[in-house]
Amino acid sequence: MQIHKFLVLTTVLTGLLVACSEPDISPAIISAVPYAADSGDLLVRCGALIDGQSDNARKNVSVLIQDGKILSVGSNIEAPRGTPVIDLSDYTCMPGFIDMHTHIMEDDYTEMSDYYGHSLEHTMLKGREFTKATLMAGFTTVRNLGVYYGGTSILMRDEIDRGDAIGPRMQVASVYLTIPGGGGDIVIPGFPQEDIPAHLRQGVASGPEDFRAKAQAAVDGGAGVLKLIASGAVLAFGGVPGSPEMTPEEIAAVVEVAHAAGITVTAHAHGAQSVKDAINAGVDSIEHASLVDDEGIRLAIERNVAFSMDIYNGDWIDVEYRKQNFPEEFLRKNTETTMSQRQNFRKAHEAGVRIVFGTDSGVYPHGMNAIQFRYMVEWGMTEMQAIKAATSVSAGVMQWGDRVGTIQEGLYGDIVAVKGDPLADISDLENIDVVIKGGLLFKAP
Numbered sequence: 001m002q003i004h005k006f007l008v009l010t011t012v013l014t015g016l017l018v019a020c021s022e023p024d025i026s027p028a029i030i031s032a033v034p035y036a037a038d039s040g041d042l043l044v045r046c047g048a049l050i051d052g053q054s055d056n057a058r059k060n061v062s063v064l065i066q067d068g069k070i071l072s073v074g075s076n077i078e079a080p081r082g083t084p085v086i087d088l089s090d091y092t093c094m095p096g097f098i099d100m101h102t103h104i105m106e107d108d109y110t111e112m113s114d115y116y117g118h119s120l121e122h123t124m125l126k127g128r129e130f131t132k133a134t135l136m137a138g139f140t141t142v143r144n145l146g147v148y149y150g151g152t153s154i155l156m157r158d159e160i161d162r163g164d165a166i167g168p169r170m171q172v173a174s175v176y177l178t179i180p181g182g183g184g185d186i187v188i189p190g191f192p193q194e195d196i197p198a199h200l201r202q203g204v205a206s207g208p209e210d211f212r213a214k215a216q217a218a219v220d221g222g223a224g225v226l227k228l229i230a231s232g233a234v235l236a237f238g239g240v241p242g243s244p245e246m247t248p249e250e251i252a253a254v255v256e257v258a259h260a261a262g263i264t265v266t267a268h269a270h271g272a273q274s275v276k277d278a279i280n281a282g283v284d285s286i287e288h289a290s291l292v293d294d295e296g297i298r299l300a301i302e303r304n305v306a307f308s309m310d311i312y313n314g315d316w317i318d319v320e321y322r323k324q325n326f327p328e329e330f331l332r333k334n335t336e337t338t339m340s341q342r343q344n345f346r347k348a349h350e351a352g353v354r355i356v357f358g359t360d361s362g363v364y365p366h367g368m369n370a371i372q373f374r375y376m377v378e379w380g381m382t383e384m385q386a387i388k389a390a391t392s393v394s395a396g397v398m399q400w401g402d403r404v405g406t407i408q409e410g411l412y413g414d415i416v417a418v419k420g421d422p423l424a425d426i427s428d429l430e431n432i433d434v435v436i437k438g439g440l441l442f443k444a445p
C-alpha cells in the first residue's frame, strides 16, 4: 500500500515537470557559408562571468541574446520559447576579445618579393583562412592595421559582415600611409621600384599634401581607421626603428583627414622622437612605442593617447625567423627593440597610460594572438587588467564601445568561454572552448 502511494505521487510529479519545462534546444554550430550574420537568438548560462568592465567575476549569470544583440544579463533569466540554450555552467564567459593590431590578409612565411605576384584571389583565399583562425581563437573583433594589397581588407570585412565568410568584426586601415622606402612600403634592395605593382603601394606618399591626398583616398575607399608609419620598422629593409620617417607636418596632415572623417588614426612609432611627434600631431594611439622616453609617456597620459604594444612577437621572430634565414638586419632590429619594449610596457602601465591589446598578428601565425596575454601579465598587468585591455579598453580606443568589448544590454552578443579560471591562470585563454559572435555559435566544446 505504501509503495503504491509513492508510485502514484512520483508519476504525478514527473508529469508536472514535463508540462512545465520543455527540453533545452541546443544551438547549431555555424561552419559553412553563407549564414545570416548577427542574427542569433541564444541563452548563455555562464558558471562565471567576466563582463569586461567590472573588477570581479560574477557567479551563475545568464546572458540572453536576441537577434544578435544582448537583451539582458542576470541570474534569473529563462529562455523564451524556441530560443536555444548553451549550458556553460562549468566555464568562465568573457566578452569576445579584440586585437587592435592585426595584418589578417598576410602571413609570416611569405617572402616580401612573393607579394609582387599575389593575385586578388590568392590574397582573399588567405584572408578567409586567417580570419577564421582568428575568430576560433576567441577574437571576435580586430583592427586591421594595413595590408600591402590595398583594399583587400575592406573586401574581407564586408564578406564577413554579409555572412559570406567566417571571421571577426573588422575595423580596417586598408593601406599603410608611409614614405617611399618606409616601413609600410614594399621596396626590396635589388628589385627595380618601377616593377612593383601599383596596388601594393597605394599609401606611399611624400610631403603633407601627398599624405593628405592618400589619406583621403583611404577614407573614400572605406577605411575605418588610418594607420601611418611615423618611424622606421623592424621588418623592412633600411628603416631605423629609433629614427623618424614622417615629418610632424606629414603626420598632422593625416590626422586632419582622419578626424574630419570622424575616424581615429594610429601611428606606428618605435622611436622616442616619433612617439612624441605623433602625439603632438594629435594621433589617437601609438603602435609599438618600443623606445618611448619619459616625456613620451607623460604626453600620452596628458593627451589620453593609448599604447598598443606587441610585446609577444619578438620571441617568435627571434626563434622562427632565424630558422627561416630572414635578413640579419630584421633579426638585429628585433633584438634592439624587444626587451626595451617590454620594460617600457611595464613603465607606461605603471604610469597610467591606457594600454590596449595589439599583437601585430601576421608577424606570427594567425590564431596564436592570445599568447600575448601571458606576456602582459608577466610585464606588470593583473590578469583582469589584461582581459580588460583586450575588451572594454580596446573597444573604447577604437570608438566601438557601443558595439563590443563588454557584456551588457544593447551590445553585440559576442562571448567567449574557457573551462578554467583565467584570473588564476591567464594562459587558459590560449585554448578558447566556446566562441559566440552576434548570438551565433561558431565553436563549442
Ligand SMILES: [Zn+2]
Binding pocket: 101, 102, 103, 145, 360
Ligand atoms: Zn604591424
